[in-house]
Amino acid sequence: MSSAFHIHIGGAGIMMGDMLWRLYEKEHNETTLKSYVYQQVDGHSHPLTLFADLDDRMIQEVQRNKQIQFKKNSFLYGKEDASNVFSRGCYTTGKDIIYEGLDQIRKQVETMDRLDQFVITTSIMGGTGSGFSSLLLDRLGMDYGNKLKKNGFIIFPSLGMSNNILGIYNAMFSIYMTRNYFHSITMFDNQSMYNVIDQQLDLDYVDYSHLNNLVAQTISSYTGLKRFNNIDNSKFFSSLCPYPNLHYFVPSYGKMTLINDYTRQEQSQNEFIKYLTKKENKLYQSPNNPQHLSTTLLFRQKEPNHFYGKFNQTLQNLTHVYHQSxxxxxxxxxxYQVLSEFAQMKQTGVFFSNDASIINRFKTLGQDFDKMYVKRAFVWCYVREGLEECEFSEGREALAELTSEYSEVIKEDAPQNDFEIDNE
Structure with a gap:
């Protein structure tokens, strides 16, 4: 029987993982394939996962939840954090714990009949999420081969909201990792998630638990294909990739309703699909109109419906570069919902789009990087931790190559859709 192994890296990745496992626990009794994300031992269910950070502050928060029976080798941490510097996570402090982490993964993988895929959560703006993730993914490729699927659910920099001045550099250095080590990347950014929650709900405040809930619901629906339906989801994202490196997907999730909103009504199929496919509901926003290379609707409802959306005009009328449906x-x-203020809707869903308009976000990342690097701002933070200065140029080149690959695919459609393509 195949199983998926979850890895949660850095503070943000760990908090997303914490919310996800709380959700898995709520769903556990209903799942038909319990061994997909758990190891079953003497009637007990132990998560198949690794929480990894360079210090133990966030991990201690996860360990306080005694309702989930984590194993001791589900936690990996060092003695000091990465100080928001990629090279500390990749070249210095990260190297101190990498072999212990690989050993803990190996021991858990050996309990499986067959490893199906790695499911990874992280943020590429922090030092651990960018640096240690790059180091670990490189080693996982050596140990398990590049054919084994590695599917990432990753927080990217927001357009106008950041609390980490070094996040631009960290994200730039991570582009090579996301392009070459992963088979799929589902993209989120905090600002877009805040906006979606504000549009859907009348909350007095929104904190990271609400954002982590969106990520957890997205992952749970994806792994739920195997856990509830016994559908092989290892190739789920493959159909969204016209070319191997173009594996960046933008999700939309909905619908959310507050539990005390007694006026809520379940949406009809047409209303629900219109809602999910709105540009405003994307959890990673681009200022330009979508350029769909391919799309997939994953809706979630207990009662089977084999005809759902098959003849829906909203889906049929979506414009795709390759004219596919x-x-x-x-x-x-x-x-299920972990947060008590949210109602359990009869129907929710995730709309995944391989949206080429994200090249404009990549272009913005490159411009922000150039503004800092031309003045050599904070370069010393990275060089003193073992990074060679030529790696700044290499990271920038990796981003330019990725942008070029997307622009090559859509260049014929770009002018009539008001796109600016950066081919530098």
């Missing part, structure tokens, strides 16, 4: 999957399960 969206694929549709159903996760047959209830919609």
């Amino acid at each position: 969206p694929r549709i999957f159903q996760c047959n399960s209830s919609n």
